[in-house]
Amino acid sequence: MTAFPNLFSPLTIRGATLRNRIVFGSHTANMAENGLPGERHLGYYRERAIGGAGMIVVEPVPVHETALLTRGNFRPGSDEVIPHFRKITEAVKAEGAVICNQLYHVGQHGDFDNSFQPNWSPSGLPSFHDSDGSHQMSEAEIETAIESFVQAARRARDAGFQGVELFAAYNALIDQFWTPFNNRRDDRWGGSLENRCRFAAEIASRIRKMAGEDFIIGLAINLHPEIDASLSIEATQEVLAWFDSRALFDYVTCGTGSYFDFTGIIPSVFFADKLGAPYAEALKAVCKHMKVQAESHIRTPENAEYVISSGQADTVSIVRGQIADPHLANKAREGRPEDIRPCLSCNQMCWGRRFRDYWISCLINPSAGREFEWGGDRFTPAAKPKKVLVVGGGPAGLEAARVAAERGHRVTLAEASDKLGGQFRLAGLQPRRHQIIDYLDWQERQLNKLQVEVRLNTPMDADEVTAFGADVVIMATGSQPTGDGFQRALPHHDRLPGIENGNVFSAEEVMARQVRPGKRVLLLDEGGNWKGAGTALYLAEAGHQVTIVTPLGMVAKEVERTSADIPIRKRLKALGATFHTDAAVKEWRGNAAVITDFASPDVEVEADTLVIAATNKADDWLARELDGSGLETIEVGDSVAARTAVMAIYEARKKAMEI
Ligand SMILES: Cc1cc2nc3c(=O)[nH]c(=O)nc-3n(C[C@H](O)[C@H](O)[C@H](O)COP(=O)(O)O)c2cc1C
Numbered sequence: 235m236t237a238f239p240n241l242f243s244p245l246t247i248r249g250a251t252l253r254n255r256i257v258f259g260s261h262t263a264n265m266a267e268n269g270l271p272g273e274r275h276l277g278y279y280r281e282r283a284i285g286g287a288g289m290i291v292v293e294p295v296p297v298h299e300t301a302l303l304t305r306g307n308f309r310p311g312s313d314e315v316i317p318h319f320r321k322i323t324e325a326v327k328a329e330g331a332v333i334c335n336q337l338y339h340v341g342q343h344g345d346f347d348n349s350f351q352p353n354w355s356p357s358g359l360p361s362f363h364d365s366d367g368s369h370q371m372s373e374a375e376i377e378t379a380i381e382s383f384v385q386a387a388r389r390a391r392d393a394g395f396q397g398v399e400l401f402a403a404y405n406a407l408i409d410q411f412w413t414p415f416n417n418r419r420d421d422r423w424g425g426s427l428e429n430r431c432r433f434a435a436e437i438a439s440r441i442r443k444m445a446g447e448d449f450i451i452g453l454a455i456n457l458h459p460e461i462d463a464s465l466s467i468e469a470t471q472e473v474l475a476w477f478d479s480r481a482l483f484d485y486v487t488c489g490t491g492s493y494f495d496f497t498g499i500i501p502s503v504f505f506a507d508k509l510g511a512p513y514a515e516a517l518k519a520v521c522k523h524m525k526v527q528a529e530s531h532i533r534t535p536e537n538a539e540y541v542i543s544s545g546q547a548d549t550v551s552i553v554r555g556q557i558a559d560p561h562l563a564n565k566a567r568e569g570r571p572e573d574i575r576p577c578l579s580c581n582q583m584c585w586g587r588r589f590r591d592y593w594i595s596c597l598i599n600p601s602a603g604r605e606f607e608w609g610g611d612r613f614t615p616a617a618k619p620k621k622v623l624v625v626g627g628g629p630a631g632l633e634a635a636r637v638a639a640e641r642g643h644r645v646t647l648a649e650a651s652d653k654l655g656g657q658f659r660l661a662g663l664q665p666r667r668h669q670i671i672d673y674l675d676w677q678e679r680q681l682n683k684l685q686v687e688v689r690l691n692t693p694m695d696a697d698e699v700t701a702f703g704a705d706v707v708i709m710a711t712g713s714q715p716t717g718d719g720f721q722r723a724l725p726h727h728d729r730l731p732g733i734e735n736g737n738v739f740s741a742e743e744v745m746a747r748q749v750r751p752g753k754r755v756l757l758l759d760e761g762g763n764w765k766g767a768g769t770a771l772y773l774a775e776a777g778h779q780v781t782i783v784t785p786l787g788m789v790a791k792e793v794e795r796t797s798a799d800i801p802i803r804k805r806l807k808a809l810g811a812t813f814h815t816d817a818a819v820k821e822w823r824g825n826a827a828v829i830t831d832f833a834s835p836d837v838e839v840e841a842d843t844l845v846i847a848a849t850n851k852a853d854d855w856l857a858r859e860l861d862g863s864g865l866e867t868i869e870v871g872d873s874v875a876a877r878t879a880v881m882a883i884y885e886a887r888k889k890a891m892e893i
């Protein structure tokens with residue numbers, strides 16, 4: 235008997251039966267090479283099917299050359315993709331999941347750098363991607379676009395997909411046609427509801443005719459009622475009811491946010507759980523034929539069970555939850571949800587990589603995208619179990635200990651402080667970031683289950699490490715703030731002039747509450763990432779008057795890739811923080827700083843405390859001392875070079891798989 239009875243009840247849509255209600259919803263994994271799905275895609279989707287997902291909707295195929303958006307998109311308009319896709323559909327079906335394919339055309343919001351084509355749209359409005367203008371489609375071009383969708387669906391069917399999902403979300407071409415803001419036409423494609431829906435209706439009815447009665451035709455939409463240019467809930471219900479009464483689509487999935495304001499599409503830590511569930515519920519009220527799917531920040535099986543059991547939706551899409559743990563569904567079904575590696579809603583390596591047009595991965599699950607090389611998110615037992623000592627219990631040490639133990643090694647983890655997590659725990663103490671603590675708790679649970687001996691309050695020097703007598707020593711001793719106030723914008727100064735005047739703390743000291751900053755804080759943010767911005771937020775929320783100085787063009791610049799930067803800046807501004815961008819601290823006087831932006835006259839800002847968030851230096855003394863000792867040693871994480879948790883966890887996983 236499962237703890238999630240509604241979630242694990244099957245559901246039949248057309249010719250396919252989903253074994254449960256958990257869908258791995260469509261998202262651009264961006265892994266195509268030369269426009270073709272390859273080994274990386276195959277491993278990625280197959281792993282989620284092995285992990286128990288009920289249905290997988292493979293990322294969008296751009297239906298036409300004007301629809302191409304990313305470097306890793308599939309080749310549009312070519313039958314060459316068919317045999318490559320067939321390998322994926324066969325593998326996924328063999329593992330018991332239903333497989334569909336999203337088809338898209340983003341209309342006016344395309345990317346010329348990838349398509350080398352003008353963007354097409356109903357009425358020639360500009361792109362919100364880069365403000366390029368778009369081309370108003372002629373009758374003939376509308377016909378071309380419709381036929382492109384139908385041909386893409388034919389390819390999908392021939393490749394073994396059990397259905398297609400038409401992308402009409404976030405203000406893409408299909409919903410641009412039915413949205414009055416975008417569609418200002420006065421021909422048979424604009425004006426009345428029927429005219430505005432004609433484009434989608436033509437595509438769906440021609441696909442049905444081509445593909446037959448068993449083929450699933452889904453619809454991906456979004457709701458973003460806070461934006462006037464977007465459809466209201468009532469107007470969206472009207473559109474959906476129109477389609478539903480004609481039985482044109484078999485299911486509808488409803489996302490959040492839109493290209494008008496990107497931040498809600500892939501909700502960061504600033505957004506609530508189950509964000510899309512109320513929208514699904516509103517659609518269910520008008521859909522008699524279509525199944526309704528809730529998406530966006532559903533995250534956990536507990537949330538998913540609630541959504542299904544309360545009747546808000548028939549299925550749930552859990553995207554990042556299954557990127558972070560491809561075996562989420564099976565672990566929930568087996569009654570061990572506590573073993574699910576919990577997604578952080580950080581967007582760092584999923585959207586954060588797609589944003590920069592790389593293939594996606596995951597901060598806490600570096601096997602994502604590497605399943606074909608690493609054998610999935612699973613481990614092969616070591617040929618010869620060894621005695622392994624891990625020194626340091628930060629993100630690298632934890633992952634290395636876990637993976638080594640998963641492979642059958644006898645592992646001891648020695649941590650100098652009284653808690654596991656290192657600087658990642660400090661990150662988890664920043665506002666909104668408590669999911670990091672949940673992840674550290676997960677690591678601790680896994681180490682317990684794997685019988686790793688964890689020794690807290692255990693700093694180890696070279697003699698102690700040698701005396702321990704391990705076969706392999708993994709050094710994960712982390713990094714430390716430099717304490718010198720070096721700034722990239724002033725590279726000719728090794729130290730910040732005046733740093734000896736005191737009242738200068740590191741972001742780490744502040745977050746560890748080892749120091750008491752004064753009321754007025756000047757925060758020098760060298761990196762533009764969460765370390766600086768999150769510490770500023772922490773101080774501002776605690777009532778400090780915060781001024782941020784950064785050499786970058788905007789505060790939280792490096793967080794932009796995760797779409798959390800705008801909420802951070804909004805919150806900081808609401809708390810009265812002030813920003814100096816493209817700037818540097820020229821001198822610290824102990825109670826004031828001289829700030830330069832290199833263009834206008836210097837300004838003096840009074841402050842009781844200077845907090846510095848900058849690149850750390852590697853804490854590699856142990857590695858140096860053990861160098862030449864004859865011990866088999868492996869270095870991972872910040873003690874190799876100070877970076878982010880991304881590299882720490884990746885390196886730890888990779889190297890522990892090689893022991
Ligand atoms: C890297 C990435 C790319 C995405 N690309 C698409 C896409 O191409 N089509 C789509 O309908 N949704 C896309 N999404 C949105 C997801 O389908 C989903 O709505 C979103 O991730 C929120 O759900 P979650 O909280 O379960 O991750 C993408 C999401 C991510 C993380």
Ligand code: SF4
Binds near residue numbers: 582595
């Ligand atoms: S990178 Fe972050 S948000 Fe994306 S799946 Fe992994 S943990 Fe979740």
